[in-house]
Amino acid sequence: MAWTQTTDAAELWRRAGPWLGEQPVENAPLLAEVAHLLVTDTAPAGLECGWWSDVSGVVRGAYVRAPRHNPLLTRMPRAALDELVALPESSADAVGVPGVVADDVVQAWAVTGTRLTPARSFTVHVLEGRSAAPSCAGRPRIAGPADEPMLHEWFDALMAGLPGDPSDRAYVVDDPLAAGGLVLWEVDGDPVAMCSRSRVLADTVRMGACYAPGGEAAYVEAAFGATAVEARRHARHVTVLAASGDEQEAARLAAAGFVPAATRVLLTAPAES
Known part of the structure; x- marks a missing residue:
């Protein structure tokens, strides 16, 4: 052994x-x-x-x-x-x-x-059901190379609000963009939100970052739901992590067709005083 x-x-x-x-x-x-x-x-x-x-x-x-x-x-x-x-x-x-x-x-x-x-x-949580219809106007589309400058600006704005987050630009934007795994939500032809996913491995994907520059929750949810639907076309297991015990988040995910399936724990060593 x-x-x-x-x-x-x-x-x-x-x-x-x-x-x-x-x-x-x-x-x-x-x-x-x-x-x-x-x-x-x-x-x-x-x-x-x-x-x-x-x-x-x-x-x-x-x-x-x-x-x-x-x-x-x-x-x-x-x-x-x-x-x-x-x-x-x-x-x-x-x-x-x-x-x-x-x-x-x-x-x-x-x-x-x-x-x-x-x-x-x-x-x-893993996607098992169907997502509720979007509560806002608009439609999804897969992001393309022409969207890259805008997406990098959005990533910078997203990270500015998450100090200490180790998320990589390549993981959140560049790789999903290259793989066709980054979805935009558009209203009247203008992008108003994004959501990405990981590449497929072992018939599994993980939902990634979602962001709306204007902060509109409905646009974020619409982009998330559209990305989940798109991801399910490529993988059997579409997953997303959420804090355990957060009933509001669990309800949000349930509305998008996700059900709890496993638990992971972050274990840390307390800092010495």
């Missing part, structure tokens, strides 16, 4: 792709990051990832640590976690994990002297 670590997402996908695809909804955040890396840069500076194999050589666990992001883990046996925390490269004071192994992760990290506690819990 052992971990194999790599700095190449393509190698991770070759060896651990089937395992990542066994729980596609639960692993949607990992799949979205790997899908992006596979078509942009499979080995960017700072990328760390790996997979754990049992005595028969079968992969039963994996993780991805994209540059400037917290490590994301799949579910895995306790033995894999015990071995992972013993690796020098695995040190982290925040880690995203499936809810089903959160307690095991806390216990494994505690052995090394790191006290992790749940900071945030997320519900992974």
